[in-house]
Amino acid sequence: MAKAPTVYDVAERAGVSIASVSRVLRSPDSVKEQTRERVLEAVRHLGYVPSANARGLAARRTNVIGLFFPGHDDVAGSEGQLVAASGGVTTVRDDPTTEPETNNFYFDEVLRGAEIEAWRRGFALMVAAGRGASREAIVNDIAGRVDGLAVLARTVPDELLTHVARRIPVVVLAATRGTDAFDHVSVNNAPGMRAMTEHVLKAGARSLLYIAGPEDSPDDAERLQGFRAALDGNAEVAVELIRGDFSRGRGREIALGIDPLPDAIVCSNDQTALGVLDAMGRRSISVPDDVMVTGFDGIAAGRHSSPRLTTVHQPMVELGRAAIQALTARFDDPSMDARSLVLPVQVVLRESCP
Template structure:
């Protein structure tokens, strides 16, 4: 029965072919089809060819579900992080306005970016490492209400789950952890039994603060992040450690929220300008730079500014931002590594990996 290629080529996926279909066409058993796909060397070449021909001809793609069920593992790793709030187009209807081009003028007064580069970088690291190790990567962001459903859903789909600190309620995490290994990112180990991967927040902040103090500055402002952030807490500790070792330092502590807008707001409101503003993250520091630019206050001459994170935008800001670079991509990779290590050996002790950071001196505090 000869079939013209085109005939089946544009068939509208009447029914996805299965091992049975392939086996029938190749005149072998389904076991042989499975072998050709999983362990080609265990099949005679001639048989293998017949099977592969059938695979190609039928457009066969094995079902990962069936495979996962039979093999008892999915080969997928999940990454869960705090959600980008769904601001854009809340009703979700897109209009195809083909031919539509509008022109607007952006005078820099509009809403600043809300985007957090941090997660992109972590995600990139995770993606690279996961596929390198033969795992697919599934991503999910925390949506307020449906968080539990999503976490449960993803937990049933993966062999292991990496979660950003504070994005999943402890109880839910504990529930999930009974089924698959969980690694927590950006938090050092507390009393829980999970693996952790974090960066050297306190020593990093301490080092950059010491650098600031080494310039002779004594009147400092510290713009912190949200109180429930473990990262923020550690950074503040590092800052205090540095400050406490030097006499005659005055500190004004302001609570920010890690955002650029808030950094700008705060900096616009400063009356008695300090000699240096140490920010808990880069976004905040960039907001401060925005404000100083607007107020025509020279950085670093009138006030020095430092950040923390090492996001790309800081390399191109005006002035270029002095900061502590944390290895975000490595963080993602390390999470996957920790997870695969535990999958290989579930009996491993819970580990807590702390990645090194780097103080990067640029123009905002030379």
């Protein structure tokens, strides 16, 4: 078997230093195009594959950043046999009442932002999801494979994050910083929901239903705080609160049972609001003529619903990017004080509550 080419072979063929080869492979946009093309041509010609182990030993780095999300999709029905690889074709009639609930557009957008920023900075991104008791084991495992870890708030116990942070930097997503020592990246939840609720009141609503999210969600707690702040001192408005779970299915279930209708239904996230719109359509209730509906997140599906969803747009892609930026800043200066970055939000008016 022929000897595997080394970084020295690539540098010699390209006529550059081994440092230039490393920069091209880690952060190609930081190198002049002519130099980059010479190095990449040498890599292709020689069949060179960088050794992650060698890089890690030399720099005490893996050049990998971890991103950990909770597993929200239902895996109860996934334990049976896999679909047979028969190559067949079947035809089914779609039942709108049984649509899948596995999509989480918020995570998709945050992930996209994290992947973009990691790539720009020369890092690979390792993504993991944990369910139930497996979360702690998975976090411990991924922490041993990465240079830094970004996690969604309340996904794992603070004690475990404190343990992990002794080895690598940790950034917490979707929660403002409290008394912990982690860097935090979040959005302006409370003022955003307050502004949305004030808009609903100005539109004439005098009875409101607020569909909240899970009780352990920091985002939901801050949004509920903003909702209540908008109503502070306004005794003329009737208010009811029902606890949801951020899913479209639960939003639909709640809305199908609402009687009598309030003037407006304010939802803690867009998925819930889209479920409410589903139910209103099924009940032949006009939105916004009979009831106004609002959401929070700004996912793309809200632009294509009927009617289009009024919402508070949060910069989900930028949230993912900011988490990676916070980690790389911590790599450069491990001793700096813990920071909390709060990104702005925007109230977006559409037909569901114009």
